[in-house]
Amino acid sequence: xGKYILRRILQMIPTVFGVIxxxxxxxNIVGGSPAMMTLGKNVSQKSLxxxxxxxxxxxxxxxxxxxxxxxxxxxxxxxxASFWRDNPSVSRESGGNNHGNQAVxxxxxxxxxxxxxxxxxxxxxxxxxxxxxxxxxxxxRMDNSGxxxxxxxxxxxxxxxxxxxxxKAEIEFSAGENTSGLKFFLQSNKTPxxxxxxxxxxxTSHFFDSQFVFYLGQIVKFDFGRSNLSNQRVSxxxxxxxxxxxxxxxxxxxxxxxxxISISLICACFRDSWLDRTFVIIAIILMSINYLVWIxxxxxxxxxxxxxxxxxxxxxxxxxxxxxxxxxxxGFGDNLRFYRTIMLDEMYRDYVRxxxxxxxxxxxxxxxxxxxxxxxxxxxxxxxxxxxxxxGSLLLESFFGIPGxxxxxxxxxxxxxxxVVRAIVFIGALLYxxxxxxxxxxxxxxxxxxxxx
Amino acid sequence: MNKENKTIPAHSLWSDAWRQLRGNxxxxxxxxxxxxxxxxxxxxxxxxxxxxxxxxxxxxxQTDLAEEYLPPSIFRAPFAGVKNEAGPAQCQCPILRAxxxxxxxxxxxxxxxxxxxxxxxxxxxxxxxVGIITSCIAIxxxxxxxxxxxxxxxxxxxxxVWLYSTFASIPGLxxxxxxxxxxxxxxxxxxxxxxxxxxxxxxRLIRGEVMKHKTRAYVLAARSLGFGPLRIMxxxxxxxxxxxxxxxxxxxxxxxxxxEVFMSFLGIGVQGEPSWGIMISNARLRLWQGVWWEMTxxxxxxxxxxxxxxxxxxxxxxxxxxxxxxxxx
Numbered sequence: 203x204g205k206y207i208l209r210r211i212l213q214m215i216p217t218v219f220g221v222i223x224x225x226x227x228x229x230n231i232v233g234g235s236p237a238m239m240t241l242g243k244n245v246s247q248k249s250l251x252x253x254x255x256x257x258x259x260x261x262x263x264x265x266x267x268x269x270x271x272x273x274x275x276x277x278x279x280x281x282x283a284s285f286w287r288d289n290p291s292v293s294r295e296s297g298g299n300n301h302g303n304q305a306v307x308x309x310x311x312x313x314x315x316x317x318x319x320x321x322x323x324x325x326x327x328x329x330x331x332x333x334x335x336x337x338x339x340x341x342x343r344m345d346n347s348g349x350x351x352x353x354x355x356x357x358x359x360x361x362x363x364x365x366x367x368x369x370k371a372e373i374e375f376s377a378g379e380n381t382s383g384l385k386f387f388l389q390s391n392k393t394p395x396x397x398x399x400x401x402x403x404x405x406t407s408h409f410f411d412s413q414f415v416f417y418l419g420q421i422v423k424f425d426f427g428r429s430n431l432s433n434q435r436v437s438x439x440x441x442x443x444x445x446x447x448x449x450x451x452x453x454x455x456x457x458x459x460x461x462x463i464s465i466s467l468i469c470a471c472f473r474d475s476w477l478d479r480t481f482v483i484i485a486i487i488l489m490s491i492n493y494l495v496w497i498x499x500x501x502x503x504x505x506x507x508x509x510x511x512x513x514x515x516x517x518x519x520x521x522x523x524x525x526x527x528x529x530x531x532x533g534f535g536d537n538l539r540f541y542r543t544i545m546l547d548e549m550y551r552d553y554v555r556x557x558x559x560x561x562x563x564x565x566x567x568x569x570x571x572x573x574x575x576x577x578x579x580x581x582x583x584x585x586x587x588x589x590x591x592x593x594g595s596l597l598l599e600s601f602f603g604i605p606g607x608x609x610x611x612x613x614x615x616x617x618x619x620x621x622v623v624r625a626i627v628f629i630g631a632l633l634y635x636x637x638x639x640x641x642x643x644x645x646x647x648x649x650x651x652x653x654x655x
Numbered sequence: 656m657n658k659e660n661k662t663i664p665a666h667s668l669w670s671d672a673w674r675q676l677r678g679n680x681x682x683x684x685x686x687x688x689x690x691x692x693x694x695x696x697x698x699x700x701x702x703x704x705x706x707x708x709x710x711x712x713x714x715x716x717q718t719d720l721a722e723e724y725l726p727p728s729i730f731r732a733p734f735a736g737v738k739n740e741a742g743p744a745q746c747q748c749p750i751l752r753a754x755x756x757x758x759x760x761x762x763x764x765x766x767x768x769x770x771x772x773x774x775x776x777x778x779x780x781x782x783x784x785v786g787i788i789t790s791c792i793a794i795x796x797x798x799x800x801x802x803x804x805x806x807x808x809x810x811x812x813x814x815x816v817w818l819y820s821t822f823a824s825i826p827g828l829x830x831x832x833x834x835x836x837x838x839x840x841x842x843x844x845x846x847x848x849x850x851x852x853x854x855x856x857x858x859r860l861i862r863g864e865v866m867k868h869k870t871r872a873y874v875l876a877a878r879s880l881g882f883g884p885l886r887i888m889x890x891x892x893x894x895x896x897x898x899x900x901x902x903x904x905x906x907x908x909x910x911x912x913x914x915e916v917f918m919s920f921l922g923i924g925v926q927g928e929p930s931w932g933i934m935i936s937n938a939r940l941r942l943w944q945g946v947w948w949e950m951t952x953x954x955x956x957x958x959x960x961x962x963x964x965x966x967x968x969x970x971x972x973x974x975x976x977x978x979x980x981x982x983x984x
Contacts, residue, residue, distance in 0.1 A: 220821030233837040486969070490962035492913055494920055494932075495954045498939050506943070589826065596828060597917070612921060615832045623833050630826035638824070 203646065210642050214635055221631040222421065229624050230413050231263065236620045240430045247272040247318035257427055257621065258416030260404075265412050267405060268328065273317050274402035307388060307395040309338075315386040315400065321377045326405035329373040329386070331397060335364040338392025342373055345385040362390070368398070426625035431617050436625045439610060447606030449522060450598060451591040454529035459584065461530065462537035467568050469538075470545035481538065489535035496532045497601045500524055514603045525598045544579050548572045578648060585641045589633035668898065672974040682970030685963035692779050692960050699780030702773075715777055715929060719768035724941075727763040727771075727948050728756060763948040766941055769929075771949050775956050778931035782960065785845055785915040786908040792850025793907070794900060797857030802888045804858075805865025815862065819855045827852065831914060835923050845924050849911050857903045864896040898975040905968035909961040916957060931957055 233239065237253040251272040254260035262269045270276065307313050321327060329342070340362040362371050377384065388395065406412070420426060426436035469478045504524060505513040511524035548554065549572060557567045592607065599608035607626060614622035676682050706713035725731070762771040804815035822830075835848035865888070868874060877887045912931075918924035919932025931953055938949035 216817050217820050217824060220817055221824060224821055224825065228833060228837055486965055487962065490909070490958055490965050492916055492954070492957050492961070494916065494935055495957070498935070498942070498950070502942055611829055611832075615836050615923065616921065618836060623829075623836065627825055627829050627833055630829060631821075631824045634824040634826070 206646055207643055210639055214639055217635050218632065221628060221635070222418070225624055225628050225631075226414060226417055229620050230259070230417070233620070235259075236618075239618045240620065247275065251319065253430070258413050258420075261406060261411055261413045261416060263412060264414050265410050267409055268403040269406055271321075271327075271402055271404040273319055273321055274315070274400070275318070276401045277399065304334075304396040304398050307390060307397065309390045309392055309394055311389065312343075313388045315388060317384075317386075320381045321384060322404070323377055323381050326374065326376050328375075328403045328405070329371075330399075330401040330403065331362070331371045331373070332368060332399040333362060333371065334368050334396040334398075335362060335390060336366075336393040337364050338390065339363060340388065340390035340395045342371070343387040343389065344375060345387065362395070364393070421628070426628075427621040429614070429619055429622050431613065431619045431622075436621050439622065440607065440625060440629065443605065443607040443610050444592065445606075446516060446604050447595075447599065447608060448591060450525055450529070450604055450606060451595060453522070453526045454533070454595070455587060455591055457526065458530045458533050458537055462534060462541050463573075463580065466538055466541035466545050467573065469542045470549050470572070471564060471568055473546065473549070482542070485535040485538040485542075487535070488531065489539070491532070493532055493597055496528050497597060500528045501601065514601075516602075516604045521602070521604075525595075525602045525604065529595060529598055540583070541576075541580070544576050545572060548576050551575070578645070581644055581648075582641050585637050585644065586634075588637045589630055592630060592633055668975070672898070672971075675974040676970055679970045679974075681966050685967040685970070688959060688963035689967065692963075693783060695776050696780045696783040699776040703777070703780065715770055715773035717769065719764075722760070722764050722768040723766055724946055725760050725764040725768070727952075728759065728761050730763075730948075731756065762952045765934075765937065765949050766946070771934075771952055774929035774934055775931075775952055777929045778934060778953065778956065779960070781842070781925055781928065781930040782912045782915060782957075784842070785849065786911045788846045789849040789853070789911045790904055790907060792846065793854040794857060794904065796851075797854035797903075798861055798893070798900060800854070801858040801861025802865050802893065805862040806869060806884060806888050806892070808866075812862075815858070819858050822852065823855045825852075828914075828917075832918070832921075832923065835918060840923050841926050842924070845915055845918055848918070849914055853907060853910070857900070857907075860899050860903070861896065864899060865892055868892045868895060902968065902972050902975060905964060905971050909964040909968075912957070912961060912964075 229236065235250075236257070236259055237250040241249060241253060251260060254272075260269065260271070331342070333340070342362060363369070388397075424437060426440075428434065429436055429439060432439070465481060469481050472478050501513060501524070504527075505511045512521050515521050553575075554567055554571060557571050558564075562571070596608040596612050598604070599606045600612045603609075610622060611626045613619070614626070702713060702715075760770050760772070762775065764770055765774070800815045800818070804812040830852045831848040833848075834851055835844035838844040838847045869892070874887060874891060877891050882891075915924055915930065916932040916935065919930040920936045921932075922936075924930060924932055934949060934953045938946070938953060942950050
């Protein structure tokens with residue numbers, strides 16, 4: 203038995219890893235820039251960078267020594283209008299000889315390369331400049347007045363050399379303690395400097411300092427970052443939200459279960475009678491009514507018109523009555539059909555016939571024999587439903603103003619609050635995997651054939 | 656005529672199933688309801704593209720504050736006349752006028768004077784789009800992965816099982832909403848959200864069936880004739896298990912419609928077009944003012960089509976493969 207459980211736990215690992223990968227792909231790779239998605243497009247580069255910094259989004263995806271920074275948005279003069287657009291000494295040229303658009307800096311002047319915000323202290327950076335210079339040389343100057351620790355190390359070309367072809371220069375420097383006064387200048391002494399691209403890259407602290415590793419670290423520490431909406435810790439929000447969710451879903455689940463099982467037993471007992479058929483028809487009709495309609499109708503008729511229940515809020519147990527009722531009735535159709543099928547499956551087994559032939563009463567057969575054997579699929583269904591209790595009922599909570607995880611999830615999705623969504627999705631999946639494991643162990647306990655299979 | 660040459664017409668699975676289905680009156684009625692909705696959806700598509708082509712605001716979007724909150728025509732005074740059309744040039748015959756009156760805004764208008772009936776038809780159009788397109792995404796994924804896993808086994812199978820157990824473990828609705836959020840608001844988000852997350856059940860069923868069929872004699876025969884695995888999978892095995900795809904289609908359709916309604920209601924679904932979810936969220940606010948018709952008719956429209964699909968799906972399942980009943984859920 204222990205061996206079996208161990209094997210199942212080992213089988214769980216790939217699934218958990220899969221969930222991590224899928225949430226990562228979904229939110230980090232496909233999602234584009236989460237900062238832009240949450241904060242909108244009209245915010246400063248600085249706040250975008252801060253957002254990314256907090257959530258580890260400013261790192262390379264899986265590994266890498268260099269990563270982009272928003273301090274200087276990568277400027278391809280071929281595509282973008284450059285930041286020197288309004289400077290009269292800079293002409294923009296669409297070069298015919300495979301160079302595309304270029305910014306051409308006239309000689310003899312200092313050109314400041316603007317930064318959106320001051321750089322991170324004590325970090326290595328690298329300028330990558332693609333240029334063409336016909337004659338003379340051009341200097342790249344770093345003005346680090348007031349910055350003690352900074353130094354410049356030059357790679358490849360210093361100063362920028364002239365040559366007949368397009369060239370690339372990489373200039374590496376370390377920012378010191380105080381980066382607020384850091385300025386960068388370009389100047390060519392003889393002929394115009396034609397630049398096709400300037401990029402600023404930031405060095406990562408080590409090769410695997412990546413988004414993926416950051417995410418793994420968050421998961422291991424069970425720290426899911428901060429909500430952008432309320433600026434609360436996500437783990438804290440989860441903790442606060444779980445109780446209201448459970449208060450709502452647990453009663454719905456158990457009342458629904460008991461009602462559905464008892465009625466399905468009645469249906470199985472009187473199979474093909476008018477009673478059974480009525481219930482089947484009721485079930486399929488209930489199934490076809492949209493969840494939204496249940497909620498709106500319940501709120502309008504039962505709470506507003508008749509005044510039996512409070513309409514909205516979460517103050518005492520009375521506020522839970524209506525949502526629980528709606529939850530039970532909207533799930534009733536599905537549940538009844540499911541359990542009726544299970545019961546009917548069991549009703550035609552040999553042991554039922556034997557028991558009946560032996561003279562056991564119908565009720566006795568139902569409750570003592572059939573129900574016991576039907577327990578296995580029922581149990582599976584119950585355990586598998588547990589993770590869904592945790593996410594709460596998205597709609598019920600947001601309609602009735604119950605501050606649970608479902609409500610939180612919907613808000614987060616509406617406002618693209620990535621960290622919260624990711625945390626809820628991830629924990630929901632984790633619970634599901636755990637519940638699956640639990641079901642299998644229960645199966646193995648009940649049915650020895652499973653263990654050996 | 657030689658007596659031995661007379662053959663009894665073959666009973667294929669499909670003709671058998673059709674005969675059984677025809678006997679089921681409820682199923683046939685559902686089929687007609689679906690056909691009717693489909694026709695309405697096609698009409699909606701037609702008007703939509705017509706107005707796109709004309710580059711004008713479609714009439715189901717035109718606001719007309721003179722006609723706001725018009726109740727359904729049978730609840731209006733029969734000779735009152737719709738305000739806009741009342742004029743000296745109008746036909747004087749009272750019966751004709753009453754008929755005309757009945758035909759104008761048959762289901763009433765909403766808070767901006769837009770025709771509820773036309774908007775409901777547009778909703779049907781979007782519902783069918785969602786049902787069909789999400790199926791076009793999910794069913795091929797499920798079928799292809801299921802076939803590959805079942806047929807090749809081994810590493811392929813391990814990979815597919817890993818993939819679908821991963822997908823299955825992420826809470827459904829949240830997953831759909833998260834994908835839609837990442838894909839961006841709008842219909843594309845709805846398609847991708849529903850389509851990319853709901854192939855798991857079908858994949859599982861197909862994989863099991865293919866595994867069973869792999870050992871059958873006809874597959875062995877095909878293999879010994881030297882057919883490649885792709886040909887055996889898709890030309891020989893797939894037709895034999897295609898009924899699973901049909902059943903799964905008929906059952907996923909209403910689920911997709913309900914999900915779309917839900918998403919549009921929350922504001923992450925359709926943008927700027929009259930879908931059922933948007934109509935519900937609009938009508939919900941008016942309900943408190945006693946404007947019941949928009950809500951009622953949209954609800955009824957959704958209810959009818961979902962019920963029809965549920966009934967038809969059940970009947971199809973009984974006709975094609977009664978075994979599936981127990982393996983569901």
